[in-house]
Amino acid sequence: MSIAPSGYRLEPAKVRSQFFRLLPISLFVVAFGIAFGLAAVQKGLAPLEATLMSVLVFAGASQFAAVDMWGPAVSVLPLMAVVFAINSRHILMGASLYPMLREMPPLQRYGILLVLTDANWAVSAQDYQNGRRNLEVILGGGFVLWLAWLIGTLLGVYFGGLLQEPRSLGLDMVLGCFLLSMALGGRKTPRVLVAWFVAGSASMAAYWWLPAHTHVVVGALAGGLVGFFWLEEAGP
Amino acid sequence: MNIETTTPGILLIIAIMTLVTLVTRFGGVFLMSFVTINPRVEGFINAMASSVLIAILAPLAFDGDVGARLALGTTAMIMLATRKPLPAIAAGILAAALGRYLI
Numbered sequence: 258m259s260i261a262p263s264g265y266r267l268e269p270a271k272v273r274s275q276f277f278r279l280l281p282i283s284l285f286v287v288a289f290g291i292a293f294g295l296a297a298v299q300k301g302l303a304p305l306e307a308t309l310m311s312v313l314v315f316a317g318a319s320q321f322a323a324v325d326m327w328g329p330a331v332s333v334l335p336l337m338a339v340v341f342a343i344n345s346r347h348i349l350m351g352a353s354l355y356p357m358l359r360e361m362p363p364l365q366r367y368g369i370l371l372v373l374t375d376a377n378w379a380v381s382a383q384d385y386q387n388g389r390r391n392l393e394v395i396l397g398g399g400f401v402l403w404l405a406w407l408i409g410t411l412l413g414v415y416f417g418g419l420l421q422e423p424r425s426l427g428l429d430m431v432l433g434c435f436l437l438s439m440a441l442g443g444r445k446t447p448r449v450l451v452a453w454f455v456a457g458s459a460s461m462a463a464y465w466w467l468p469a470h471t472h473v474v475v476g477a478l479a480g481g482l483v484g485f486f487w488l489e490e491a492g493p
Numbered sequence: 494m495n496i497e498t499t500t501p502g503i504l505l506i507i508a509i510m511t512l513v514t515l516v517t518r519f520g521g522v523f524l525m526s527f528v529t530i531n532p533r534v535e536g537f538i539n540a541m542a543s544s545v546l547i548a549i550l551a552p553l554a555f556d557g558d559v560g561a562r563l564a565l566g567t568t569a570m571i572m573l574a575t576r577k578p579l580p581a582i583a584a585g586i587l588a589a590a591l592g593r594y595l596i
Contacts, residue, residue, distance in 0.1 A: 281579060306503050313511040323510060330495040331506055340510050344517040346545060351521030353542035356530065358522055370518045375549075382542045427589030430564035433553050434585035437568050438578040440546040449543055456544030460551040473548045480544020484536035 264360030267369075267393055275380075275397035282376055283405035285431040288423055289317055290409015293324070295417025297410075300327040304414035311410035315374065315403055319343040322470075342470035349477050350378045357385070357392050372399025375432060379439035386443040448487050456480030559596050564589035 290311065297307035302324070314320055319340045326336055351358075351370055358366045369392060377398035384391040413420075423429055443449070460476025467475060496502045528534060553561050568585030572578065 310507045314514050316514050330497045333494045337513050340513045344514050347517035348521040349545055352525045353538050355522055355525035373518050427586040430589045434564055434568040434582040436546045438572045438581045441572045452540040452544050453547045456547040457551040460548035464552045476548025477541050477545040481537045481541030484540025485533050488536050
């Protein structure tokens with residue numbers, strides 16, 4: 258490989274500022290964490306087991322799905338398949354950061370990916386589209402999201418009864434609204450709009466007719482093909 | 494293969510979930526290190542990046558309940574009008590809560 262690694266250096270001050278940038282959305286992540294903690298103890302996980310899962314796995318949707326499969330025993334292959342399918346969007350997210358990440362030493366590169374998740378990735382991707390390189394939000398923003406997920410789970414396993422119905426407060430829509438606002442905040446060229454249309458259609462087709470949890474990857478890859486065949490004019 | 498949900502079993506399940514998730518977090522970057530970046534690949538990556546969000550949101554919008562649709566619609570309108578995420582998200586959540594309460 259011939260790429261000179263040295264191009265991207267994380268700025269500590271910017272990591273801190275990105276921590277605070279994602280602090281508001283993290284407060285909502287606490288609410289999700291509470292809902293997860295509650296669901297986990299209701300299914301029979303011990304409080305510390307549920308918390309350990311949040312600390313190590315740090316991928317909410319797949320944790321909810323795993324807890325849904327809970328019983329006296331859990332069959333391993335279906336569990337792995339579901340967790341992989343739900344989290345496979347990380348593969349695409351990581352790949353999309355590669356043009357920036359390749360300029361980092363490998364240890365840092367994989368280190369900050371430990372806290373890669375939807376919200377901090379969406380911010381980084383939007384900044385990149387608008388011409389700003391921001392890996393600091395992956396680290397700083399990821400850390401505050403991880404803290405929130407941990408704190409929320411802890412609150413949920415011990416005091417989950419306080420937030421029995423997050424849906425009725427609209428809290429299940431927080432991440433959806435956040436991701437939508439990030440998508441709409443990016444550039445909207447004809448090329449992007451066509452990619453969105455293709456991605457949305459493919460996602461729905463997969464959602465209806467393909468195995469569960471495949472729609473994100475199918476839709477995103479279909480949208481990506483638009484960019485592969487429809488090249489941007491030279492110059493931004 | 495089944496794992497019993499006793500304490501050691503649960504720890505093993507958590508370890509397996511952690512590993513699988515780690516593979517997804519690292520996998521994309523690892524695979525990309527074998528790919529030569531050219532304008533087409535870059536075009537693919539960039540279009541894919543914005544498409545991920547749409548692919549996540551599409552079922553929420555088309556198959557969600559009234560609250561979900563109200564939330565996304567409200568967020569979209571306010572975001573397009575003001576370009577400020579926080580008010581757009583807050584209004585979207587409020588719309589979901591109100592919609593579910595009233596309808």
